[in-house]
Amino acid sequence: MHKLIVAILILMMGSTALAQEKEDVKSRRKALRKARPTYFIIGMQLSKIKLRDTGTSPRFYQGPRAALATSIHSEDSLKLGYFYNTTGYSFLDDNGDIETLVWSGVSVEFAFGDMWKLKATRDSKFKIGVGYNVQSFFQFRTNQRLSNAGFGLDNLISVGPSVGLFFPFERKAEWNKKLGFVNIKARPRKYALSMRVNFPALTISSRPEYAYLTDVINPDINSLDTYSFELGGYLLSSETAFTYYLHNGNALRFHYRWQAMQTSDTFRLNIAQHAYGVNFMIRLNKINKDERY
C-alpha cells in the first residue's frame, strides 16, 4: 500500500514536471516567434510570361507581365515563414510572322509556406532549410480573335515540399577608401542571399472544359459546368533573393522568381514565368539589439 502511494506521488510529480516543461517550450516558442524579424513587403514585379494553351493553339505566346507584389516575410536563424501575392496584367502575342494574335488578362498569384533551417547547417556559412509551400496561380485571359474560345479562366493550386539555401553575410567593420578626391565610406551592414525551390507534390487545376465554350445556348447553365477540375499537372517554382538591410531596421529586397506549370487535362496549358522584383521591406516588430549596427 505504502509503495503504491509512493508510485502515484512520483507519477503525479512527473506529469506536473512534464506539463511545466511543455508550458516552458510553448512560451519559449512564443517569445521566439515574437522576436523573429517580420516585414511587410511591397514592391513591383516585372515578368516575362510564356504561355501555350493547346485547347486553342499549338503555339507559344510570350510577353510581359507587370505586377504589384505584396508579402509578409518572417525569418531568423531557425525558421522562415512567408506569404506573398502578386496581382498583374499580362499582354502576350504569338510572335507570328504572318499574323499576330494577343492573349491579355489579369493574373493573381498567392503563395505561403514555412521553412525550418537544419540544425546541422545553422552554424555553417550556407544554411539549408526544408519546409512546405502552397501556391496558386489564377488568370483570366481573353483573345478576341479566337471566337467563342477567346476566354480562359485558369487556376492551378500546388502543395509540396521545398528546399532552401541561405547565405547571410555582413561587413562588420567600417570601410574607407579614397579614390582621387572622393572619399568612399561604407558602414557595417548585413546582407542575405537566399534561394528556394518549391516542388509540386499535389496539383489541382481548373480550366475550360473540352469544348472550350463559354457562350452556351442554355442560359441556365452554371458557368462552372463548362470548366474541368483535374488532379494532376505541376507547378514548380524557385526564388532567388538578395536582401540589403538598412540601418533603420527596414530592408531592400531584389528577387528573381521562376515558375513552370502545366495542367493535366486533354488539352494542356503550359505557363512559364520569369519574374524580377524590387521590394521595400518594412519592419513590423521591434529590432533586437544584436541586429543593430
Add this chain to the structure above:
Amino acid sequence: MKGTSWLLLLILLIGCEDALFEEEKADNPVSNFEHLWEAANERYSFFELKGIDWEEYYRVNRPRVNNSMSDIELFDRLAEMLNSLRDGHVNLISPFNISRFDIDFLGADNFEWRIIKENYIGDDYLITGPFSHDFLADGEVGYIRYSSFQSPISNFDMAFVLSRYRNTKGLIIDLRENGGGSVNNIYRLLNSFQQEPVFLYTSQIKSGPGHEEFTTAADVFTEPELPFYERPIVVLTDRQSYSASSIFTLGARSMPNMTVIGDTTGGGLGLPNGGQLPNGWTYRFSITRTIDPQGNNFENGVPPDIVSIMTDEERINGVDRVIEDAVEFLTN
C-alpha cells in the same frame, strides 16, 4: 563544398521550362493540314448528321498536301476540306483570305428591305434600339424588323415596342437576312411572348473526341418576364436567317402563339468556337448541337410552318409575298 553543391543543383532547377514542356509543333503544310483535320475530327458536331466520312477526306486530301506548297495553295486545300462540312459556322482565316460556306445560295432571295419601306411602312417608321417597326393593315398588325441578333435589346426597347402594339391583332417579327449574333437576345425576345415557361429545345456540347460524344442534353425553357404580348405572332424567315435566327425560329415553333412563315432558315444551330494552326492562321467550327422537343436536329435549316416565297414578278411589282401571307394569317 556541400553548400556549393546545393547551390549548383538549385541553379540547375531554375529557368529550365524548355526541358519540361513539349516542343512546339512544326510549322509546315503537312503539320498544319494534320492539325486542322484532327481538330475538326475531334470537335466538329455534325459528321454523323451530315453523313460525312471524315477519314475519307483525310485519305483523299493528305496525299495532295506537301511541304513545298505555297501558302495560297495550302489555304485552298484546307478551305476545300473545311467547306466539305457545308456549314456557315466554319471558316479558315488567314491574313490574305477567309474561307466560308455561303448560305446565301441555299435558296432564292426572299427579302427586299426597299420594297418594305416603299410599299408597307413608308419612311416614317420608328427605330427603337435594334428594332425598325410600324403598323400594317390599318393598324391591325404590328411589324418589327430585327436585322441582327448582335444588336442588344434593352428593357426599354421591349417595353416601348410591345406597349405600342398591345392593341393589335398580332405581331410580325421579321428575321429575314438576320445572320445571327448573341444567343442572349433570343431569350430577351422569347421570354416576353408567354406567361408560362415553354420547353424550347435541348442543348449539348461536345465532351470528347468521338463524333457523337456530347454532354447530357440540357432542356432549355423560356423564363417569362414582363412585359408580355401573348397574341398571335408570325416570325418571317428565309435561307439567310442563320445561327441565332435559326435557334430563335426553332424556339418559336414550340411557342403556342407563334407561327413561322417564309423559307427554311439557313441552319447553324451549333455554336462555333475557334482555334489556331501551327502557322498562326485561325479557324472555327460548330461544337454544340440543338435538338427540338420532338428530337429533330434542324442543323441544315429550320422549316417554316407555312412556306412563302416571293416570285420575281411579285418583287418587280413591289409585293412582299411573305408579309402579305403573314398579314392574312393574322387578320383572318
